[in-house]
């Protein structure tokens with residue numbers, strides 16, 4: 241697996257300053273209920289963007305609207321400069337899609353599957369190169385039905401790359417894969433990104449978002465509630481540190497935006513005291529995410545304690 245993939249459009253982009261995806265005020269209703277509710281989103285060319293959010297938040301609905309598979313009720317959507325509703329074959333060929341369920345037939349081998357689907361593309365990529373790019377060379381002669389979950393996902397990615405897309409959509413690409421297969425899969429995606437392909441993926445794995453994404457968007461109840469690089473997600477909340485130590489059997493905690501000052505005060509107040517189990521931690525992406533989607537206590541809970549540096 242040494243091939244670096246190069247998306248052809250990256251060398252001849254017509255509107256280089258236009259984002260790959262631009263969404264404004266997107267609304268989708270089912271039975272009168274808005275499941276996407278005024279969503280704004282930009283995905284820049286060449287970036288990996290991860291969409292996170294609880295079950296039912298509207299991720300798949302949004303992505304399928306961008307792919308042209310579902311119709312929107314309101315809002316503006318531009319994908320590679322075109323409206324997906326009117327996108328023609330040339331536009332569709334610039335887009336790769338990996339959905340939640342597989343579309344690959346089981347009776348054909350990996351190589352036969354790729355050859356079979358090649359006819360759907362105006363300019364299909366060479367089958368052996370695709371197989372090498374996703375690391376399936378050893379399994380090229382095996383029937384799709386006998387592939388493991390991870391190998392199957394690779395085959396789907398190979399299929400999605402067949403038209404040499406500029407933009408790749410992946411809906412929960414690593415769900416069900418074991419930790420080793422997930423990391424191998426990340427390598428495939430990183431190679432695509434390095435070749436210039438823009439990637440929009442949805443995931444429930446925060447470590448996946450943190451590892452792969454240039455930017456993460458959190459969607460909740462059909463709206464984007466935060467967008468940032470993974471290490472800056474949560475804005476001010478991110479700056480909160482928790483200083484924790486043990487006094488006898490009691491664990492003491494201070495939540496503060498100035499951990500150095502807290503540590504100095506602590507040491508000054510008890511110069512000879514030991515501070516067993518002392519730790520200073522920042523909120524993880526998972527903690528920030530849980531707060532953003534309302535599944536963890538809001539930061540207001542601790543801000544009073546933070547300001548006063550009260551031990552509790």
Ligand SMILES: Nc1ncnc2c1ncn2[C@@H]1O[C@H](COP(=O)(O)OP(=O)(O)OP(=O)(O)O)[C@@H](O)[C@H]1O
Nearest residue numbers: 270271275293294295296297298299300301302444
């Ligand atoms: N065809 C449909 N008809 C009616 N309701 C739908 C339809 N498709 C989706 N929904 C509803 O829209 C909401 C958003 O669904 P969507 O699949 O976009 O969520 P999601 O964020 O992708 O969730 P998950 O993480 O579980 O995949 C859900 O309440 C779902 O039940």
